[in-house]
Amino acid sequence: MPPPTVGVVTLQAQPVTLTAELPGRTDPFAVSDVRPQVDGILLKRLFVEGSLVKAGQPLYQIDPAPYQAAYNNAVAALFTAKAKATRYAALVKLNAVAPQDYDDAFAAYKQAQANTDAAKVNLDRTRIVAPISGRIGRSSVTEGALVTNAQTTALATIQTLDPIYVDITQSSVELLNLKQAMQAGGVSADQAAPATLTLDNGTQYPTRGKLQFSEVTVDPTTGAVILRALFPNPDSILLPGMFVRATITEGVQKNAVLVPQQAVSRNEKGDPTALIVDDKGMVRLRLLKT
Numbered sequence: 001m002p003p004p005t006v007g008v009v010t011l012q013a014q015p016v017t018l019t020a021e022l023p024g025r026t027d028p029f030a031v032s033d034v035r036p037q038v039d040g041i042l043l044k045r046l047f048v049e050g051s052l053v054k055a056g057q058p059l060y061q062i063d064p065a066p067y068q069a070a071y072n073n074a075v076a077a078l079f080t081a082k083a084k085a086t087r088y089a090a091l092v093k094l095n096a097v098a099p100q101d102y103d104d105a106f107a108a109y110k111q112a113q114a115n116t117d118a119a120k121v122n123l124d125r126t127r128i129v130a131p132i133s134g135r136i137g138r139s140s141v142t143e144g145a146l147v148t149n150a151q152t153t154a155l156a157t158i159q160t161l162d163p164i165y166v167d168i169t170q171s172s173v174e175l176l177n178l179k180q181a182m183q184a185g186g187v188s189a190d191q192a193a194p195a196t197l198t199l200d201n202g203t204q205y206p207t208r209g210k211l212q213f214s215e216v217t218v219d220p221t222t223g224a225v226i227l228r229a230l231f232p233n234p235d236s237i238l239l240p241g242m243f244v245r246a247t248i249t250e251g252v253q254k255n256a257v258l259v260p261q262q263a264v265s266r267n268e269k270g271d272p273t274a275l276i277v278d279d280k281g282m283v284r285l286r287l288l289k290t
Helices: 065-093 099-124 172-184
Strands: 013-034 040-045 058-062 127-129 134-136 156-171 187-189 194-198 209-214 224-231 243-257 272-277 283-287
Touching: 013 134, 013 224, 065 099, 156 172, 156 194, 156 243, 172 224, 194 224, 224 243
Parallel strands: none
Antiparallel strands: 013 156, 013 243, 040 058, 058 127, 134 156, 156 224, 187 243, 194 209, 194 243, 209 224, 272 283
16 A cells, blocks of 8 residues: 555744633622611602613602601701891991800801701602612512611612623632743733633623733632623623633733644553654654643
8 A cells, every 4th residue: 555645734833812711700890789868668669670770760769758847847947047147247246245146156057057958868868769870670678668777678789780790710820820921921911801701501692801800819718810801781691690601811822833633642641742744754753742
């Protein structure tokens, strides 16, 4: 039989982008638990559960009657204190009253003004508004419920889902090797640091994200570091708590030599080997060191 025909590939060094496929979990961009800041009976719920809300949008209405009465009382006291301070200001110029009496009247006026402002703040807080924009979840209370200031149970939770964070877990050993390669000059950092996602059902997420930062502390229980990436999420495909596979670009290997996978085999020890052609045209078996 004639010798078999084989293919020969000439290898050359070239820059290669280094990527890593790592597990991750989605996390909302912002989260706010809505809680009352005054006590009272809940009169109305002003939103649809599961809908998108805007910052400043009214969500709940607490009975304002007692706070309206307190505000009216504070306004009346302010009017009296202001009139007295104004009269004393004119009389003290004529030496008709002691300066101390004017100082006391002016201080009482300022105190009444502060009490009015505090009463107005409490009255405004009977209408609970959304602190951030996002998607609001289910309501934990219904109309007629008694709510209290700083209660532990949130009335509802708002989450900003566009954009959305993806917290990626990487081994501290892999990160250390990458940093050492960068210090040695063999790998340069990718400034853009793009990232892509593979969803739990195996499909590719259509929009690319960008790596934001790396955590500065290693988790002592897992020996891993958290990398945070930011992804656009206009269609709300990504929901908080989803498991995903993230492919991140870690850097660029400046002088990498790529070998076709078909040309690499393993010996009985499991070491990678390849057949090379030397300068005399002879085929030699060589061990590969990656």
